[in-house]
Amino acid sequence: MKKHLIPAAVLTLVMLVFFTVIYPMAVWGIAQFSPNWGKGEIIEHEGRHHYANIGHSFIRDDYFWSRPSAVDYNAGGSGGSNKGPSNEEYLASVQARIDTFLLHNPGIDKSQIPVDLITASGSGLDPHISIQAAEVQVARVARERNLPEDTVSELVASQTEKPLLGIFGPARINVLKLNLALDNLSE
Template sequence: MEIKSHLLPALRLTLVCLVFFCGFYTLIVWSVAQLAPNQGKGLVITQNERTYYVNVGQAFTADEYFWSRPSAVDYDAAGAGGSNLGPSNPAHLAEVEQRIRYFLEHNPGLDRSQVPSDLVTASGSGLDPHISVEGARVQVKRIARLRKVPEETLRQLVDQYTEAPLLGLFGTARVHVLKINLALQNL
């Protein structure tokens, strides 16, 4: 009798949760996604017969482009995640040090203290499509030299593609790397 008084409510709760989370909750999330742009399938940009996903970071590493933030998962949305290494982990510190040296090699004239942290550390998801405004501005000189474009033109481009924090409150101003690089191609 004691088992029956505990087992039946547990089975009922399990059944209710199963129906709710596998049925109703899934239907609610799907319905809300249908109201989102592109019906929850992600935002895309098509340019020069090529399709890019806006909400997933892209690997831009050529010197004539704005570089993306490093990715611990090589920008693979199927395996999103960070490196899970702490800031004091020797392997993580060595990797960040290597990225700083590489960045300074490709951006001569910069001091180590001028390298924004987001350009040498991966985001938690490994898919972040944004860099800081400072991360974009620090790359202007290199890109202007290689593309033979006035630095002022690129600074204006950075200002044009700077996104404000969500609702003016959440997060910081940032630059969408894909969008600014596509605009850079059209200069």
């Protein structure tokens, strides 16, 4: 018995020190080489600070809409809805999002709505939407802001973030940055 208890106790202590001291210090050290020292990307606009790494709620017609959030964009408690695709309540909320989107975007067919505009991400804090999700909103935003659609499309293209190292993940658009650029364009 002693033959098994001593190695188990030693392994427990080593793992305790590793995961509570060494690993967090290594992650902190690596973060010191990142922009803003690992505190996220902070954008100041009109005297307010916004975190570009956290999703924000945009629901006005003159802005590009964000991906829905199951946690109402509360960074203090991220998480998904945990409801499966056969859950009636979940299906009703997705259908309500589809109906709302179609109401505010006349001329768009249900099949043209990208999934990221009607389903929440796993964290509920995703700050990005797909290029398709931005492009399907161009007509509404251009109409509401009295701008040519080509101008708004060019803005979407200029705000597109390429995949990490050109290969990891899809191209995407940060909704906060896009909407702030849209405000600057309209001024």
